[in-house]
Amino acid sequence: MNNRKTLIRSILVVLLLIVGLTSLFAYRYINRVLGNIRGEDIPSSETGINQDVKNRINSYDNKIKNILLVGIDRNNNPEDPQRSDTMIILSVDDKNKLLKMSSLMRDTHVKITGYGTDKLNHSYAFGGIKLLMQTVNSNFDMDIEDYVLVDFHDLIAIIDAVDGIEMDLRPEEIPFINNGIRNLNNLEGTSVPYLSHPGKQLLNGTQATSYARIRSTLGGDYERTERQRLVLAKVYSKVRTASVVSLPKYIEQLSPFVKTNLTYNEMFDLGLKVISEPFQMTGHHFPTEATSEEVDTAEWYIKMDKEKTVRELHDYIYLNRAPKKEDNYLKESPR
Structure with a gap:
């Protein structure tokens, strides 16, 4: 009986330790993320x-x-x-x-x-x-x-974070998108490729932001x-x-x-x-x-x-x- 009680206490201690460590990790994670997100209160x-x-x-x-x-x-x-x-x-x-x-x-x-x-x-x-x-x-x-x-400009990073988005582009949109890519490349110091054709395609952050x-x-x-x-x-x-x-x-x-x-x-x-x-x-x-x-x-x-x-x-x-x-x-x- 004593061995059984000892086993139960040990299991409870382990469970509490797991819960405690998980809560600590979640608390630190939440505060790190919230520190980035928190804006001006109104x-x-x-x-x-x-x-x-x-x-x-x-x-x-x-x-x-x-x-x-x-x-x-x-x-x-x-x-x-x-x-x-x-x-x-x-x-x-x-x-x-x-x-x-x-x-x-x-x-x-x-x-x-x-x-x-x-x-x-x-x-x-x-x-x-x-x-x-x-x-x-x-x-x-x-x-x-x-x-x-x-x-x-941070929309670029947001779209890249989700691995791009698929868009269906019209022919008349392509030159304007490419002009936007050129401007963003100059501003951000990047070398994102231009688009060559209309239709459905996966756009990265710079390309999709230029489209928007x-x-x-x-x-x-x-x-x-x-x-x-x-x-x-x-x-x-x-x-x-x-x-x-x-x-x-x-x-x-x-x-x-x-x-x-x-x-x-x-x-x-x-x-x-x-x-x-x-x-x-x-x-x-x-x-x-x-x-x-x-x-x-x-x-x-x-x-x-x-x-x-x-x-x-x-x-x-x-x-x-x-x-x-x-x-x-x-x-x-x-x-």
Whole structure:
């Protein structure tokens, strides 16, 4: 009997030791990764959320988690102010199992606190992520408190970390992609090869980033936002279909290139949900052509009808009523 008790105690000690070492490893791993990811905290009182807007959003039956995805365009001079080249409201619709990407047109004229009326992407240059969030919330009647920030040049490393993405390229896109590759090679000191033909092919980080930045084809900036959403959808698909063993590697590789104010628990819960559950991705740009007009005077910009734009945006995010032409990333390509 004593030998049996001794054996049981020994097993318990070993199990506790394993649990303790595992917890210690997990704690150190989490803190190392979180140290890379943690960005500027923004108090709720400084997010620009209007209480009446918040009450209206809370009245919707469908509860949505909105996160502002921001891509910063770094130029050759680090002292120059950075502008937010990409602004996407990522809406996690748990009820309908949808991830909705609402691209905000960067040239939209909006009211920016302290700076009058200017283009939306200038708000980041004026006051960083806090002013950008305030500007998005106040002009589009949103209740966003969380953000994920990435330098557009770091998108190269993010795509390389998932071993590239497959894209279906049109003939007219090839020269613009190659021009982008040339510019990025000069900026980064790399020698990434140019593309030789259209069609389906695996793109590395530099090639895919150059694709995402095209704005000179017929669809202009509207189509550019579609390319950006498609690239994000492809990266999400690669991470989602990765083996469980590969996920920590992806997380550690991607963490240096991302800044967010989401807590660890929020990131873990959200990541587990969108990877393990059958979420599908859709997307659109706002304002749409139906609720805005292009103005070409001293400077080119988009003039939006705020009331109509907010209605379309809220219908899409909260009521699952998509504008006429909606991306559907369940298909091979929306284009």
